[in-house]
Structures are given as C-alpha cells and as structure tokens.
Amino acid sequence: MRFLALGSQVDVSFPDMSREEAAALGRAEARRSWELYQAGVIREVHFRTDVHRSVMLLEAPDETAAREALASLPFVKAGALSFEVIGLRPYDGWARLFAPQEPDGER
Numbered sequence: 344m345r346f347l348a349l350g351s352q353v354d355v356s357f358p359d360m361s362r363e364e365a366a367a368l369g370r371a372e373a374r375r376s377w378e379l380y381q382a383g384v385i386r387e388v389h390f391r392t393d394v395h396r397s398v399m400l401l402e403a404p405d406e407t408a409a410r411e412a413l414a415s416l417p418f419v420k421a422g423a424l425s426f427e428v429i430g431l432r433p434y435d436g437w438a439r440l441f442a443p444q445e446p447d448g449e450r
Contacts, residue, residue: 344406344431346403347398347401347429348397348400348413348428353422368417372416375415375416375417379415379416384403406430410426
C-alpha cells in the first residue's frame with residue numbers, strides 16, 4: 344500500500360545542541376532515509392516549493408508500518424519533525440474509458 348507523508352517541523356529548539364551535534368543528526372537522518380529507500384519503503388522524497396518541508400511517498404503493508412518507518416528517522420525521534428500520513432489507493436477512473444457506451448438519449 345502507498346502512503347503520502349507530509350513533514351512538518353515541530354516548534355522545538357535544541358539550545359543544548361552544538362552545531363556539530365546538529366550536523367551529525369542531519370547526517371544520521373540522511374543515512375536512515377537512505378536505508379529506508381534501499382529497503383523499498385521510501386519511494387520518493389521531495390521538498391515542497393512553498394515551504395521547506397519534506398514530502399515522501401512510502402510503500403508499506405499498512406499505515407502502522409508506514410508510521411513505524413517514519414518514527415525511525417532521527418529528526419522524528421528527536422521531536423523536531425512530525426508527519427501527516429495519508430493512505431493512497433489506485434485511481435479507478437480509467438475504467439470509464441472502457442465502460443460500455445450508452446446510446447444518446449438513453450440514460
């Protein structure tokens with residue numbers, strides 16, 4: 344099943360975190376994202392054009408598994424990032440192209 348994950352930065356600051364620690368957290372985030380990508384969980388990652396927030400397309404057996412994968416990201420673990428998770432299903436509108444046509448006036 345596919346899921347759309349919309350990232351939101353949590354309004355939290357890390358006053359005790361040094362610049363080096365913040366950079367290390369960013370590297371850990373990239374590494375974990377790469378692992379999830381290699382595992383086929385993350386299919387695509389983008390940034391929105393209107394705000395600097397991530398958008399991911401995930402593949403997981405169910406919503407719980409998708410949320411667990413996102414929860415494994417270091418920024419989420421640190422409480423700096425959260426995700427809205429939206430389940431997706433295949434578009435079925437293409438079937439209208441192949442449905443039998445009704446003669447004009449017979450509805």
